Amino acid sequence: MMKAGTHFLDGNTASAEGAIAAGCTFFAGYPITPASEILERIANRFPELHGSYLQMEDELASITAILGASWAGRKAMTATSGPGFSLMMESYGLGLMTETPCVIVNVMRGGPSTGLPTKVAQGDVNQTRWGTHGDVGVVVYVPSSPQEMFDMTIQAFNTAEKYRLPVVVLSDEMVAHMTEKVEIPEKDEIEIVDRKKPRDPPEEFLPFCPDEDLVPPMANAGEGYSVHVTGLTHDEEGHPSVDEETQNMLVTRLIDKIRKNADDILEYDEYKTEDAKKVIVAYGSVYRAAIEAVDMAREKGYKVGLLRPKTIWPFPEERIYDLAREGVDSFLVAEINFGQIVFEVERCTAGAAQTYLAPKMGGSIHTPEDILERIEAIEEGEIPQFKE
Amino acid sequence: MSIRKSRDLFSPDYMDQKPAKGAAYGKHPLDGYLRKDRIPHIWCPGCGLGVILNSYLRALKDTDIAPEDTAVISGIGCSGRAAGYVDVDSFHVTHGRAIPFATGLKVGNRDLVTTVFSGDGDLFAIGGNHFIHAARRNVDFNVICVNNFNYGMTGGQAGPTTPSEAETSTTPWGGFEQPFNLPAVAAGAGAVYVARWTTFHVEQLINSLEKALKKKGFCFIEVLSPCPTGYGRKVGLKTGVKTMNHFKENSEIDHDADLADVALDPDDPNSKIIVGDFIDREAPTYQDVRGKVFEEARKKLGVE
Numbered sequence: 001m002m003k004a005g006t007h008f009l010d011g012n013t014a015s016a017e018g019a020i021a022a023g024c025t026f027f028a029g030y031p032i033t034p035a036s037e038i039l040e041r042i043a044n045r046f047p048e049l050h051g052s053y054l055q056m057e058d059e060l061a062s063i064t065a066i067l068g069a070s071w072a073g074r075k076a077m078t079a080t081s082g083p084g085f086s087l088m089m090e091s092y093g094l095g096l097m098t099e100t101p102c103v104i105v106n107v108m109r110g111g112p113s114t115g116l117p118t119k120v121a122q123g124d125v126n127q128t129r130w131g132t133h134g135d136v137g138v139v140v141y142v143p144s145s146p147q148e149m150f151d152m153t154i155q156a157f158n159t160a161e162k163y164r165l166p167v168v169v170l171s172d173e174m175v176a177h178m179t180e181k182v183e184i185p186e187k188d189e190i191e192i193v194d195r196k197k198p199r200d201p202p203e204e205f206l207p208f209c210p211d212e213d214l215v216p217p218m219a220n221a222g223e224g225y226s227v228h229v230t231g232l233t234h235d236e237e238g239h240p241s242v243d244e245e246t247q248n249m250l251v252t253r254l255i256d257k258i259r260k261n262a263d264d265i266l267e268y269d270e271y272k273t274e275d276a277k278k279v280i281v282a283y284g285s286v287y288r289a290a291i292e293a294v295d296m297a298r299e300k301g302y303k304v305g306l307l308r309p310k311t312i313w314p315f316p317e318e319r320i321y322d323l324a325r326e327g328v329d330s331f332l333v334a335e336i337n338f339g340q341i342v343f344e345v346e347r348c349t350a351g352a353a354q355t356y357l358a359p360k361m362g363g364s365i366h367t368p369e370d371i372l373e374r375i376e377a378i379e380e381g382e383i384p385q386f387k388e
Numbered sequence: 389m390s391i392r393k394s395r396d397l398f399s400p401d402y403m404d405q406k407p408a409k410g411a412a413y414g415k416h417p418l419d420g421y422l423r424k425d426r427i428p429h430i431w432c433p434g435c436g437l438g439v440i441l442n443s444y445l446r447a448l449k450d451t452d453i454a455p456e457d458t459a460v461i462s463g464i465g466c467s468g469r470a471a472g473y474v475d476v477d478s479f480h481v482t483h484g485r486a487i488p489f490a491t492g493l494k495v496g497n498r499d500l501v502t503t504v505f506s507g508d509g510d511l512f513a514i515g516g517n518h519f520i521h522a523a524r525r526n527v528d529f530n531v532i533c534v535n536n537f538n539y540g541m542t543g544g545q546a547g548p549t550t551p552s553e554a555e556t557s558t559t560p561w562g563g564f565e566q567p568f569n570l571p572a573v574a575a576g577a578g579a580v581y582v583a584r585w586t587t588f589h590v591e592q593l594i595n596s597l598e599k600a601l602k603k604k605g606f607c608f609i610e611v612l613s614p615c616p617t618g619y620g621r622k623v624g625l626k627t628g629v630k631t632m633n634h635f636k637e638n639s640e641i642d643h644d645a646d647l648a649d650v651a652l653d654p655d656d657p658n659s660k661i662i663v664g665d666f667i668d669r670e671a672p673t674y675q676d677v678r679g680k681v682f683e684e685a686r687k688k689l690g691v692e
Binding site for chain 2: 224
């Protein structure tokens with residue numbers, strides 16, 4: 001890994017270095033703006049680390065190749081942006097269904113379709129949660145700085161290994177291309193988590209039988225366990241089954257694996273929420289503008305705070321519910337889209353507070369003034385919910 | 389090609405075995421290679437998949453490659469179910485993606501003798517792009533393509549290998565697309581070993597599979613296979629036996645055939661089926677080439 005100390009890195013390079021620090025030795029990807037620097041950094045660094053960089057024919061191949069590499073026992077990653085992420089949806093589901101640890105970095109750009117390849121957006125937020133068909137539990141980290149691109153890529157690997165699933169680092173063009181100070185810790189200061197290994201001999205081992213934490217130990221290919229892995233609904237032996245009971249047990253566990261371990265996975269920051277009447281919810285690059293908006297609003301005498309999810313899935317549901325009951329009268333969600341997380345916030349308030357949106361089309365982030373204007377408008381009672 | 393001499397299948401060891409009390413069957417030469425608790429399989433009467441799976445496993449057994457050093461990857465469809473029956477590390481992945489999964493697995497652990505076992509639709513329609521790129525890279529694994537001329541699992545629809553005029557459930561008035569010439573596609577894309585057999589050519593198929601299992605690089609074997617349920621019933625091949633006879637009567641072995649000429653004549657169901665061990669050449673594998681480049685890079689960087 002990179003020498004410990006203070007570095008000046010862009011977000012994409014920091015993410016690649018985070019992956020290396022986490023023990024990633026396999027990367028498969030397809031060039032796409034604004035994520036290509038991750039591929040380039042990995043391709044440059046892997047020879048000395050004896051890693052495998054594969055440039056695939058498309059993103060369908062990239063995601064499937066990292067699933068294969070993960071079953072070969074490697075820590076594996078891919079990186080892409082919206083159009084590539086859309087292509088990955090099917091095998092993202094395969095990774096969730098087969099409980100395959102790996103990391104997907106999605107550097108969001110303006111959509112829909114080819115959209116604005118070189119500019120920021122946050123339009124893929126719900127896609128990470130609902131983009132693949134069927135019911136799933138997912139984990140998605142949302143970095144706001146190059147430092148967090150480094151830190152959260154390591155965290156993503158650790159969570160992927162601990163809970164056995166593909167974990168998404170949902171970055172955006174602004175964070176990815178911004179260059180800032182990044183502190184790289186000493187190697188022994190970085191916590192590394194590895195997947196649980198089977199404790200039973202091969203003849204007794206049930207590859208999809210979970211421990212109490214709902215996570216089954218994982219036997220890699222070539223270790224003599226003769227594991228069968230399928231995207232079909234499968235029982236604890238890994239055998240396909242069409243009965244409803246098996247479906248119920250499996251899918252419930254895949255969702256509960258995240259839901260019941262949410263306290264361990266969930267992360268969020270708060271800023272000046274102690275006495276806040278209004279709370280801004282912002283994530284990714286917008287979080288940076290929102291901090292300043294809070295201070296500007298405070299100067300004008302408004303009691304405004306900020307809640308910033310670091311994991312957007314799982315979502316800080318209980319915290320929002322509690323804030324709504326502890327005196328917050330309204331939430332303002334600032335996101336570079338036409339409303340995605342705003343619905344999640346509204347759901348969590350359960351009607352105990354008002355929820356407003358500060359929407360923005362892909363291209364640039366909100367300015368602090370944009371957010372402040374919204375705060376003032378809410379104070380004046382001017383804007384209806386969810387409307388421009 | 390030499391004809392194989394002995395088959396332990398016919399040895400007294402197996403012929404005289406009676407099933408133990410309560411067991412579905414007795415000792416079998418492929419014990420240890422099949423997941424017994426998954427048998428019987430789901431394939432239709434007359435289907436060729438049993439023959440092909442059996443041939444693969446017999447070849448594997450003959451090579452003495454340990455099952456624990458082997459992996460099988462399948463996509464979606466009837467052939468995709470093969471991964472569920474082999475008692476080795478086996479992966480049944482998304483439709484069309486068996487090859488990129490195998491690429492990741494093999495590059496991730498180069499000691500695994502890796503085989504993709506899938507169908508013509510999976511490998512050449514939805515997965516066609518992956519096939520040509522894996523062949524181009526010369527990644528070291530084998531691809532067995534079970535070509536039954538249609539999408540069997542979904543009810544007999546036309547696909548990329550369906551003979552041009554054939555009636556299928558999605559070409560009820562007759563077909564109008566040209567099918568792939570798979571050996572030519574594989575050779576053109578860079579495969580180092582290319583063979584085509586039918587389920588009638590079991591001995592030759594086992595020999596080819598053995599070669600592929602031992603050979604370094606991207607190896608491709610097309611196996612023409614009966615599908616009486618999905619395809620055959622509409623084109624006059626209503627039973628597996630009838631299709632086997634069709635293969636027997638129309639096949640011609642020509643190892644030196646010009647691959648441009650081995651296309652299955654789409655307009656004439658009785659035209660010759662050219663089979664053979666078409667291509668067997670040496671080329672450095674993906675990992676060999678990459679290893680050298682990375683080795684040079686480490687020298688330049690001054691690291692081990």
